[in-house]
Every structure is written in structure tokens, then in C-alpha cells.
Amino acid sequence: MPQLDYVSPLTAEEAVAALAAGGGLAKVLAGGTDLLVQLRFGRLAPGQIVDVKRVPGAIGIREEDGEFVIGAATPGTLIGEHEALGRAWPGVVEAATLIGSTQIQGRASMAGNLCNASPAADSVPALVAAGATCVIVGPAGRRTAAAETIAVAPGVTSLTPDEFILEIRLPRRPRRSADAYLRSIPRTEMDIAVVGVGVSLSLDEAGVVSHARVAMGAVGPTVIVADAAAGALIGTQVDEAALAALDAAARAACSPISDKRGTVEFRTRIAGVLARRAAIIAFARAGKR
């Protein structure tokens, strides 16, 4: 592929300049687990590859005033190994570490997963349920955007060609909060999610759900934030009635397609099932804190 060029900038500004110079054909390289497949299969026109892994802050996890700041190109294995992150955000970690195989985990990043904008991306429902935000660097400097605003359509993001995500931030967590992510796949590993559901909730002193967010993947062109589903949990202790309401609301919020991975009916059904199961897990986790 002789048309392609590769650069590995050492600062965020250099990276932005390289992207800008690419004239729309430049692509960000983090873990490469989506990009290289697209290159190989001719789905991308040749252009500039801008490797952001050496930009300061691109790889690494740190805590800042209770927020977790995750470098955009941090591979899944680092996310999975970070004990504090795993304690605070087990659902996000589950989601990130479910992407692909161990080998994929050695490279794949959450920002890459987000910016690939596949409806079935595993990390996205958990990030969105968590209320994650992205710090985006561009020619005009830095800006912040909610994770659910990144993908606007399958394969299309809200980023301009000269922007890239530098870090993902998870907000400070109230006490008695927890999240969970579940997905349905035909095998036990290796598959793209047929449905993925992330639930994040917080409990008040009495153990009643005071805050909840439910996000679903692979049941619409982009992640679906199911407000009614979340509403079904608030004010409850996730009893059977709440779960039934959650199930129904989750199903109602879906707008999946039928494709080689699943039918409309199946995806809708499973969205309800996974919403229930994830809510039960998140509730149990939150109760233990």
C-alpha cells in the first residue's frame, strides 16, 4: 500500500497538525485493531496514519479528584489490570475487557472502540451509562464532549478530521454506586455483541436507587440511552416489578435491525433480558459499598 504514510507525533499539537495536513484522509491510530482490518480489506482510502500513542497522556490511567482519567489509547489489558478502576467502575472495565481476544486486548483502546462508531461496540454502553466524557484535542485547543455524542451514525463520528480524543474521563462517583455490563454473543468469546447493555446506578442511604443510567448497544445505529428504562429503576430496590418495567422499557427503546448476527425480535428480547441481569448485578455491587 505505497500511498499510505505513517507518522508518530510526540505532542498533541503535532498530532493535530498531522491530521489537519491529511486533508480528510488522515486516520488516528491507537491500538489499530479496527484500523488495520479496514486498511487490509480496502474499506479505507489510503492516506496519512497518525499514531497517537506517543502523545503525552495517550496511554495511562490516573485518578484526579475522584475522577478517573484514561488515556485514549490505553489498551484493554492495562484497563483490566488497574485495581482502583476495577473497584470504582467494574462495568466499564468489564465492557472494555470483553472486546475481542487476549491479543486484541493487548492493543484495543476504548477511544478507538468509540470512534470506530460501530453500533455493537462493547465499551460504549458502559461508558455512556457511566456518564463518561471525552477530552478532544483540535486546532482550537481542547474541548469536552459526552461519550454518547461521539458516534453519530455507523462509522461516523462528530469529530472533525483534525481532532482526536486524548482522554476519557469517568466522573466522580457518589458512594454506593456501581455499574455492570453484559452482552449477548453466540459463542463464549470473540464475537461482536448482538446486544450489549450497560447499567450504572447509585443508591441512597436506604438502599433505594437514586440515580440510574441504562445504555444499550447493537440495537440501534448508535448507542441508545434508555431514559424510561433508567426511570423504571429509580425509587426502587430493583424488585421484580421494577425489573419487569425495566425489561419492557428497554425493549420499547430498541430499534435494532436484522442482520447476519441477529434478528429484530431476538435483539429486542435480549435487550430486556440483559437489562434485567445487568441491573441485578449493579444493584448487588452497589449494595456492598
Place this chain on the structure above:
Amino acid sequence: MSEVLDRGVTEVELKVVGTRPIRPDGTEKVTGAAMFGADFSMPGMLVGKIKRSPHAHARIVSIDTRRARAVPGVKAVVTAADFPDLASEEYEGGESASNLRDLSLNCMARAKALYDGHAVAAVAAVSAAAAAEAIDLIEIEYEVLPHVIDVEEAMAHDAPVLHAHLFTEGLETRPLSPSNIAQKNELARGDLPAGFAAADVVMEHRYTTAAVHQGYIEPHACVASFAPDGQCQVWSSSQGQFMVRTYCAKVLDLEASNIRVTPAEIGGGFGGKTTVYLEPVALALSRQAGAPVKMVMSREDVFRATGPTSGAVIEIKLGATREGEITAADVVLKYQAGAFPGSPVGAGSMTALACYDIANFRITGYDVVTNSPKVAAYRAPGAPIAAFAVESAVDEMALELGMDPIVLRERNAVKDGVKAAYGPTYRNIGYLETLEAIRDHPHYAAPLGPNQGRGVAVGFWFNVGGESTAAVHINEDGTAVVVTGNPDIGGSRASMAMMAAEVLGLPIEKVRPIVADTASIGFSMLTGGSRTTFATGMAVTQAAQKIVAELRRRAAQIWNVDPEKAEWRNGAAVCLDPAKPEIEPLSLAALAGRSARTGGPITAEVSLTAQGAGPGFGAHICDVEVDPETGHVTILRYTAAQDVGRAIHPAYVEGQIQGGVAQGIGWALNEEYVFDRLGRMENAGFLDYRVPVASDLPMIEPIIVEVANPRHPFGAKGVGEVPIVPPLAAVANAVRRAIGVRMTDLPLSPPKIRAVIDAR
């Protein structure tokens, strides 16, 4: 380690056969040094690439290669115009007969593209980039035609016809119009209506399966060199170097002696590499370019353009008495052949009822061409599909009769002396023994929990004999080399060495097996049909026996005694003449050391057409758990009993059983070809063509049953293919018992299971 159940094996005490030595090619395989097809290089080598049709069915109106030829670095461009236009000719050399004209057209389309992915042109260039650029610049004008892939749609009167010259064979009157039904065949016995009339319960079902691929991890690869003097060399990952030579010779109209094919190590075949796709094209490119050409398929091309096995429809009507005697069976098999005739429906028909002694039956098979890749052999070709239907139907009958599924099968089991549904009379078969083995195994009595079910299924495969040549050479230091012409796809190389070592009385470390090229060993039929340990093993054994006879003769000559007085024991000649008690034994090394003075090199070669292959039977138990909310099936436990005659190397026999079971499980649960409405494969990659991964499977317990085959020197029967036959139904029967509903359509993917549970 598996259980080995000895049922009357020959009494001779064996020292090597039956043990588990480290395989001779083991170190090179675990260090990455073994050379597979894509690992070869030659100086000046070019990269070859194929241009493939994007249409499932189209007339090729014109091909213009001028712009492609002008790309810098492009050294050759070929199309069908560079291949002889062959007449139709049947050739027996693959696992089944093939039509050479069809084979040639499949390697390079002429006039028509018959499936998405069909090769229409090829390029050789100095780099992959130049080749890719040239491929894009080949201009092809197509007239797109309506296509058909579903087997019953292809059989319909108004289906688009693939071949204007194809008229259904096997009908009573020759039809007037061409059809996609290439052949109808029928096997029948007894009086079908009377048989059903005698039944207390009659059930009728329809089963469907999708096309599945062998799924070998190594894509097809070869390096070919066509020198200016006409001498051709091919290194190829294939299941038969002689088959490759023959096909290249026929497709390019060359003489066999001008082609030398060296088998590379092969990264899986399972039947899918018993034919050629790249080799004739690489040779044609090399001839034009004047340089060697390497061609390696992408994974996508492997799926789009190499043979899966058939998708099929099976209709089965079964009748039985309340006591469990199956009185009648009527089976109709409709198999996809892909773009050219030649599905394994014949073998499917022959094996469908092979485990059952039924007086009245009819098996009808249809071989149907479809706009999908030409099917290739896949491990017991045709049998798993038929067994899925028969074993599901028998299981349903067992449920209806309230009978244990093993007991029902025992009641109708074939045994020695019974005439098989496909013709011959069974001798020395171990079918009942395999049923006994699973019946008595602790798995069968283990308790089951909620949403769990246990399925039983049996399977059969005949093993072929065929032509094999083997040579054994004794080196001057008393070590030995065993030369055969069969690529090692499952550990056969080790077994060849073991059999020779056993006969020669040498430790296994002193016997080196090699797989030779076509110029260095006599003809051997390819590795397939579970034949290598049987047939090539027989040739190896006989060659070693000839060597032993020669060694005895030389020892007798040295000792000046009668030849019958020199016996071979534990790797040495021993003098039995009572008049000469002082004579010490002469070891193989000692005899080899003086070979020049006693008659010259000690070597033997045997060519034979092995007869008497013993068919194999298997009986499997599968436990599953179904998640009723998600439709997900988990395989909890799997036990597979098989009669192997004699396990030459038990670890490799176990490996064959486990590998075949794993493929069968994938076939049952998740594997299928998915086509879009334009007839293009949607899941041509390992992401969405879902073979089992390590976390999908439990340990698979093999039970080796040994009912010796008296026509093999060590009692061996073929092993490799039987294991894939029962699992489709074993899994489906387990799911039936877990969810209470019979699934008749494979694969049993979660959406289907969930839908059936919802409707329950």
C-alpha cells in the same frame, strides 16, 4: 488418557504399536521451523493474485487486460484463454471422482462466472502492491444473470439454470431440458409400503442444514515454477502431491514426468485440500512470466472460493413397532453441489442407514448445482448431514416409544453378517461394542440439572484402501528411513515409523519417516478417506517385512545354515540351528554394516492397492445446558466411543476423535454460510463464520474400542472421519431433551432457540 477397550485384538505382544512416542516432526512444529505452503521462497519469486467475480452468476462478455499488463512490475496476466479448453473427462484420484473440465473451469472461469469469488483472471507481479493494482485494472464486462443458491429453489422448474448442457442423470427417461439437478440416485431394499404398514408409529420430518466450511486455519498456498525447458516444480500445501501433479498436468496439458510436486507441511485439510485451486494458475503465470510465482489465498478468498460442504434438505419418514423394531425408512437427500456437479450426496445416501438393520428402505439422493463455491470433501463427506436427520428421527422415535435411545439403537443394530444398507456384508465391525461402551460409561448415568439435556447419536464411515507406495531403506549404521507419499495431516508420519519399527524390531528413535515428492516415491493416492494408516501403513509394513525376509536370508548365508533356521527377533537375526549353538545373534546394525559384501543395499519398496479397509462406527453422548432467556447452548460434557480396530498411536487416535467432535459441534451450533440477496457471502471471515473457540468446549473424552480388522497387519481401521458424523444430532438431541422441542434446522443459533422457546 482415554479408556481403551480391548475386544479380541491379536495376541502378538507389540512393543511400539500402541505406545505414544513423540512425533518425529514435533520439534520443528513447536519451534516454528516447519515449512508450510506460504513459508517457501524461491529466488526471483513473483507474487500471484487472482481477480474474482463479484457476481454470483454472470456471463463473461469480455476481458481486457491491456491496462493491467502496463502496470510496472507486472510480469504475467492470464485468463481462461491461457488454459486448454478441456473436454469433459472423469478422473478418479481425489477422494471421489471428479470431472477434469469442471475442475479446470473452477480454477479459471470460461464464459461464465458461477459464484461470487469465482476466479476470472490472474496476475503475477514483482510485489503485492503491483499485483493488486493490476487486478483492479483488469476490465471485465459481465452480463449479470439471476442466481440461485437454496437447494430446493435450484431444483425448481423455473430456477435459473447454471449449465446449459447439464441434464439430470439417473432418471428413467432422459429429460429434454437442462436442469440444476445433476443426478438422482436411489438405494432401496424390501417393500416400503409393507414396512410402514407393519409399523405402530410412523413419523415424518424435514431437516435442513447450511453449507459449512472445513475451516482449516492455513489458507491455500503454493509456489510454482515453470522453467523454459518445461520442467515444472510445485511446492504446495495439499493432501496429495500426486493429485496435484495429475490435476496440473491435465488442466495445463502437460506430461506428469515434467512436474515435480513437493508437499509442504499442511495446516489442516479435512478434505478441503484434496483438490487444486491455485497450482495450475500459478504454473500458467510462471510459464508466462519466466519466473517462479507464489500464491497465497486470503481468508476471505478461502471462504468465497474454496469448497465448503453442501447445505441440504433431508426428508425422512420412519416407521417402528411399539417394541422398537424399525420396520421402514424413507429418506430423501437434497444436497448443494455448488457451481459444478459433485456433492457428496452419494456417500450421504450410502451411510444414512449404515448403522441400522432395516428390512425395508428407500434412500433417494439429489445432486444439485447452485451459484455457490464448488463443494469439496469435508471429513466423511455427506455423512454428517444424513446422520443429523436419521439420528434426530431415531431419537424422536425413542421419545415417542418411551424407549432409551441406546436400547432402541441396539435393537436395530447392524452386526457381523448383516448386509449393509449400501451393499457389502459387515465383517469384524465394532458397532455394538461402541453402544455398549457409552451405555456403561459413567457419563450416561450422571445426573442432569434444570435446562440441561443429554443426547445420544451414532455414526458410520467406510474407510477406503486405495493405492499406496512405501519404501524402507536401511542405512549403513542400522537405522532406517521410511519413505511414503502421503502428506501427514493428523500424525500418520509417526504411525508409519511405528509400524516399521515394530516389524524391524528397532526402537522408534532409529526409524525416520519422510514424506517424499512425486519424483522420489511411487504413486500414492491422496491422504483422505481415513486411509493413510490403513493403506500406506500396509505398504510400509509389507516393505519392512520384505526387509526382514532379506535380513534373515543374509544372516543364514553368513552362518551357512538353511534360511528357515534364521529367525528375526527384537531387531536381530537369531540362529535356530541346533547344530550351531555357538552362533550369536546378528543385529540389524551388524548386518547393515556388511551389506555391500552380502548382496548390496538393503531396501524394499511396496506398491499396493489396499483392500479390506474396515469401516468405522462411533457412538457419542452430549450434555448441554440451554439458557432459556438468551437461547445460548453450552456444551457441558461430551463422550465419544469409536471402534478403531487398533490404535497404532493412541494419542493421535484420541486427537482425531476430539477434533472431529469439535467440528461437529461447530456445525451444530454456529457455523453456516450466510449469503446476501445478491448471492455474495456475508460472513467470509473468522469473525462471523464462527468456529468453536477454546472456551466454547469442555474436555472431550474419547473411548477407544478395538475390534481388530484382520485384513490390516496390526488390525487398524481408519479413524479420522467417523468422529464428525454423530455430533450434529448428539447436540440436537441434547437440546431436544433440554427444551422439549425438536430443532430441525442447523445451526442451532441462539435466535432460533429463543424463538422456539417463545413458541413453546
Place this chain on the structure above:
Amino acid sequence: MKRRHVSAIVNGDPVEFLTWPGSTLLDALRDELLLTGSKEGCSSGDCGACSVIVDGRLVCSCLMLAAEAEGRRIETIEGMAEDGALHPLQRKFLEHAALQCGFCTPGLLVAAKALLEANPEPTESEARYWLAGNLCRCTGYDKVIRAVMDAAAEMRQARRL
């Protein structure tokens, strides 16, 4: 368009090679360094036959650009045996007959080595999930898992001594 020059450490040795920007690490290993032990099974990261370890992380070399290898430490199957002695995993694979055609074996061995470095005492389930990215079509995984567990036990024992 010129090729890039890359310097890296492969199996402990410094190496240099030229690569096109779009070529993968797998391409470079096989075609430039002639280390053909890593195999190409799918080019999409779904089969694991190309597995290598980069800076201590198990990755698919088909999903990494060769250019990214600059300055990195790469371990391939060819570096697994040391001074002619097979690694315990290699020995156990042979003892347990955990390979049939052998094509997936290099990738499996590298992945298993990474597993035992991360988790010296895996359960059967942990081993299976870790190795889920390595497809094998011949063995059904049974003997592979047995070999890995047996090697793990031997390596733990050796560390205790």
C-alpha cells in the same frame, strides 16, 4: 514513496528492516526477517496464528503496523526455546500430542507463554478464555489445555526449587 527503516529487538537480538507504511509487523517478521514461524491465518485478528509478544503484551502481529515496532521488544515463537532447550510448554505440547497439523501451534505457544507469565496458576476455564483468540481446527483444544496446565504445574514446581 520510500520504505521506512525500523529498528527493534526481536527475541533479544537487535534487528533492522525496511517496511512500507501500510505493512504489518507480521509481514515484516515473515518477509523481511524471514521468521516464518508466525503464521497468517486471517489478516483480521480473529485467529491468533500470528500471535507475538510486544513489550510484554500478547498481540496479533497482523494488527500492528511494522512501523510501530520501532524501538520495541518483540518475542516470537522462534525465541521460545533457549540455547537449544525447548520451553516447558513446547515439551508438554509434544508429550500431550497437543498438535496435529501444527499450523496454529506457534501462536498458541506464544499465547500460552503470555498466559503463564500473567497467571502462573490458571484454572482450566481461565486458560480456555485466555486462549480463545487462538483458533485450532484440528485438536478440539482438549490436549492443548492439558498441556498448558501441565506445563504450568511444572513451571511452578521449578520455581519452588
